[in-house]
Amino acid sequence: MTIAWTSFTPWLSLAGGLLIGVAAAMLILFNGRIAGISGIVGGLLRPARGDVDWRLAFVVGLLAAPLAWRAFAAAPALHVAASTPVLVAAGLLVGLGTRLGSGCTCGHGVCGMSRGALRSVAATATFMAAGFAVVFVVRHLLGG
Amino acid sequence: MRAVTAFIAGLVFGLGLLLSGMADPAKVLGFLDLAGAWDPSLMFVMGGAVGVGAVAFAAARRRTRSLLGEPMQLPAKTGIDRRLVAGALLFGAGWGLAGFCPGPAIVALGVGESKAVVFVLAMLAGMGVFEFVERRRRPARTAAAH
Numbered sequence A: 001m002t003i004a005w006t007s008f009t010p011w012l013s014l015a016g017g018l019l020i021g022v023a024a025a026m027l028i029l030f031n032g033r034i035a036g037i038s039g040i041v042g043g044l045l046r047p048a049r050g051d052v053d054w055r056l057a058f059v060v061g062l063l064a065a066p067l068a069w070r071a072f073a074a075a076p077a078l079h080v081a082a083s084t085p086v087l088v089a090a091g092l093l094v095g096l097g098t099r100l101g102s103g104c105t106c107g108h109g110v111c112g113m114s115r116g117a118l119r120s121v122a123a124t125a126t127f128m129a130a131g132f133a134v135v136f137v138v139r140h141l142l143g144g
Numbered sequence B: 001m002r003a004v005t006a007f008i009a010g011l012v013f014g015l016g017l018l019l020s021g022m023a024d025p026a027k028v029l030g031f032l033d034l035a036g037a038w039d040p041s042l043m044f045v046m047g048g049a050v051g052v053g054a055v056a057f058a059a060a061r062r063r064t065r066s067l068l069g070e071p072m073q074l075p076a077k078t079g080i081d082r083r084l085v086a087g088a089l090l091f092g093a094g095w096g097l098a099g100f101c102p103g104p105a106i107v108a109l110g111v112g113e114s115k116a117v118v119f120v121l122a123m124l125a126g127m128g129v130f131e132f133v134e135r136r137r138r139p140a141r142t143a144a145a146h
Helices: A010-032 A037-043 A053-070 A084-100 A105-116 A116-140 B003-022 B025-033 B041-061 B082-098 B102-111 B113-136 B137-142
Strands: none
Touching: A010 A105, A010 B003, A010 B041, A037 A053, A037 A084, A037 A105, A037 B102, A037 B113, A053 B003, A053 B102, A084 B082, A084 B102, A084 B113, A105 A116, A105 B041, A105 B102, A116 B025, A116 B082, B003 B041, B003 B102, B025 B041, B025 B082, B025 B102, B102 B113
16 A cells, blocks of 8 residues: 555645534534534435425535635635546435435544444445445556 | 524535545545555544544533524434445445545535536435435335424
């Protein structure tokens, strides 16, 4: 295994992680809710009365983050290598998988692990293993 | 008020994703590529988030109501079942294909990344498929607000 020292950003990533933790803390302590993006968005697809406003507000906050960011710094550079068919397949898998497995990187990976929930530790280990496997196949076996 | 705190939480979450570099799929794929030049940054994101989260959730567990008087809705399920594992496998596969998970994809949408539009629409469709199948399988369950 070789470490990508040129792209490795331990301090910025730790600082960003702390912010993510603060956001999850806010949502559970003020709203009594888990900051799981897939669950928050998924809940909008079966709207229940009195349960829509905070979900929409959270998503609008996520969308507004890059605008707030640009007030202080240059627009972040994103690199999306995937082609449109791959993006469609990936999106379908992520949408279906996160709802079936009741969570994503933030719901299970951050909130669940913070609670010490064994269920979330298992989910996180599983989706990471699947991610490692798929990237290995795509990059090293298929050579894409 | 609860929409205000939810908005701020979403904003801070998004800024955290941008600062950590996780809004960029290339960085996430760098973490998932163990056999290539491995970028361990994602471990530091999780470490920081779980560090703060652990304190918050320890405090949350002792309360029945949130600071705004909302009911505390902590997940009740504890078992590791087939749905959880199958869902995590499907999600992980999709995550590895494009490097997007739901949060970063929505932030990338806010950045104006056109490829994020495609991904998010497909993700919503995937969630829609789940809702459709669930509704057909268990019609009674959808009647109860969940």
